[in-house]
Amino acid sequence: MEISKNFDFKSAELKWYQHWMDNRHFESHPDGREPYTVVIPPPNVTGILHMGHCLNNTIQDILVRRARMMGKNACWVPGTDHASIATEAKVVQMLRERGIQKASLSRDEFLGYAWEWKEKYGGIILQQLKKLGCSLDWNRTSFTMDPDYYQSVIRVFNDLYQKGYIYRGKRMINWDPRAKTALSDEEVIFKEVQGKLYFLQYQLVDKEGNPIPLEQGGITIATVRPETILGDAAIAVNPTDERFSHLIGTYALVPLINRKIPIIGDDYVATDFGSGALKITPAHDMNDNQIGIKHGLAVYDILNEDGTLSADAILHVGKDRFEARKDIVEELKHAGHVVKIEEYVHQVGFSERTDVVVEPRLSLQWWVDMKKISGPALSAVNDGEVNFHPAKFKNLYRHWMENIKDWCISRQLWWGHRIPAWYDQEGRFVVAMDEAEAIAKFSSEHGINNPILKQDEDCLDTWFSSWLWPFEVFKGISNPGNKDVSYYYPTQTLVTAPEIIFFWVARMIMAGYEYMGQKPFGDVYFTGIVRDNLGRKMSKQLGNSPDLLNMIDEIGADAVRFGILIASPAGNDLLWDKASNEQGRNFINKLWNALKLIQLWKERAKDGLTPEEVTLSNDWPHRWFEARLRQVCTEVEQLMAQFKLSEALKTLYTLIWDDYCSWYLEWIKPGFEKPMDQQHLNRAIANFEILMERLHPFMPFVTEEIYNLLRDNQPTNLCVRQMDPGFVFNAADENILQEAALLKEAITAIRDARVKAQIKNKDAVSLFCTVKEKSLWTAIKELLCKQINARELTFTEEPVSDTIQLVLGADRFYIKTDQVLDTAAQRKELETELAYYQGFLNVVEKKLSNEKFVANAKQEVVDLERKKQADALAKIGLLQESLNNL
């Protein structure tokens, strides 16, 4: 059968993915087998595939495919996340492009557009995962706003509220003035900003408001946000600060508006920063708020939700906060309050989603009391119920969980799960599953018939739905105890990015224990962050993120999978470079060429060759390779168990490239134009099949294609071939592996000697040797001669003159050739080697002559050194002898 020159990945990818789908190989149903369940970290419904997804999903696919081939019932659940803020922002932008303002739409109209948009563009990313070869069970595709899922989120909210774990409270939150929504702490990114520190003097007044002359002590405060003085409620000083302590109990006037505020003492104030006196603005600073509560201060909320100044500010009402800052500085200068202005670098919080400066703001929001549900989740990770890979994330997790803060779950958005709380006109509220239930509840609680209630306008934080993902994809809440959730939950492995350990992983563990009574997954594998070859994070702004789909199109999915994985050390970020794709492509080419050779042999194969026709009369190379194969399979198994996927792939790469192609196929290769023995061929094919089997989870398309061609396109599926669990390394293999090491060493050394003596490959030589293990060398001498183009191998006890002499371990070889030998070069060669061993011997003997070493070291260590010494001495002896023979 004609084989194409190269692997045609384009047609193979289409063909095999379709074939696997047609044969329903990715579908899973509960049965008697052990399940292996993985839920995909749901990408944003609006997302498109990038390098991070590529890494993450390649890893999941490897785990799932491998489990499928190891007799497990593998189930990988796909789906998408509604991603409230990100999606709403995209819809708003789409509307703006069409000339529609969100503010002009009703909630229902807006949601109509949003759903339309979601149906059209949502889920593109899932189609893209197919290109990568991901073996997801597409029948199970979930979306966090599917009707059942939506209901479950509402149910969980109701349940937590009833348990008293959810409350409504006015608290300082991070406010995004562009998105006009609250942000959780995790959604705020602090950046270093060059700003100015303004030193402002406040007039001191007595209790009645009469000015105290400045000579007796005005008070200077320092601030980076001068506009917030309009919200000042006090000035605080440290009670131990002698400069100011006498002022505690007196008053100051806020510049420009002349509000009388008290001067209070609080040891929170640092004496060595700024002026030593701190203005307190309870509505606009987290710490000031705490101090305000402590001292019972008034609250002046000077900002509107869009970041403009409110009526409470008195001045500059309606002006943007940054405009107001500029203007107020001018006014303060004018009025003589500015003492000095210093350049100042400080950290400012920015919104992760909109990148505007976040405003700490007092606001009425819904909260989850996390301490109530975090306990089991903390001990689960501490006690190894849930294992993190790499383990270093365990510390991070513990630290966060032990200092966990309440979770602000309301978001001022329309796209998402609407908060199931209903209010009457007086602001009294009930939490219920729906409006009817709300009305009933309200009536009975407040004794009002047919109350007029209005549902909360806000939505829940996206993560408040995705924390239910591992069980709600199996309808664990909407249909409790169903067959699927009982079978598949808890899932086995979660593969995700370390950035969302708190957003998502921790919360899933909490929800798992709270609602299923057990952990959501046994292992969490944290992938690294994909960076470019300069170490920069890949991002749209930098434009350093390659177009993944283009790449797959250009070089093939298998090469891309290989490329990203080989560059991905366990537990580290990976610096990805296009060159690693090329390594993948070269590897595929190597596989393809091995296939071509096998196919060529198939055409020339004959049964029952005469002994003269069979190149190898014994099966030594097969026995060796099969031992090596078992050894590597065991290694790979161990590496996979530790989630060292990259190393597992490297190990297979070496096995295939070096052991199978470079050694094994060469060893069984018949002479030029000689027929191939069918028995040999069969074993080579069987071994090739096992290689493809073990490689398949990593590179599914090319392996499936080769496997089918090896079987001459009989209907087979590598995809669901079952790995033999008994195919593991055993001690009996050790012997032949060592023999092979000797043989390889001899071949390499003799080839090297030939090259150095400039003996052409086609010129045959004669080989003589003095060896210890004569029986071994007798068995493999034919093999050796073929590899180095020697006419024959003759055993001898005496030195052979006019030859190239080699010392290999305790054995010695003589290469006889018709060519004139360059004795000087040979001498140099031997002398270099001699010098090395003498140096080595020195080190060993130095050790052995150290009495303390001999006295203190373990006996086996000393024995080993003695053996090294003996070996080195023997080697030196042989080398010197060779030199003398020259």
Place this chain on the structure above:
RNA sequence: GGAACAUUAGCUCAGUUGGUUUAGAGCAUUACUUUGACAGAGUAGGGGUCACUGGUUCGAGCCCAGUAUGUUCCACCA
């Protein structure tokens, strides 16, 4: 400011409880080879005071202390 982790060849990394030939791999690089699966190949070589300074030990890439650099997380003193 606090903490965690890292620092081994040009690059990316192994190096398992301190002794396993005077430190390994892949990629890159250099020289040579080359017509029978594969130049997208083969063979060989070069390249490292294992960040630095001390310490423990008969013995340190590995353990301890400190220093430097980097990454990440936490906090955010106005």
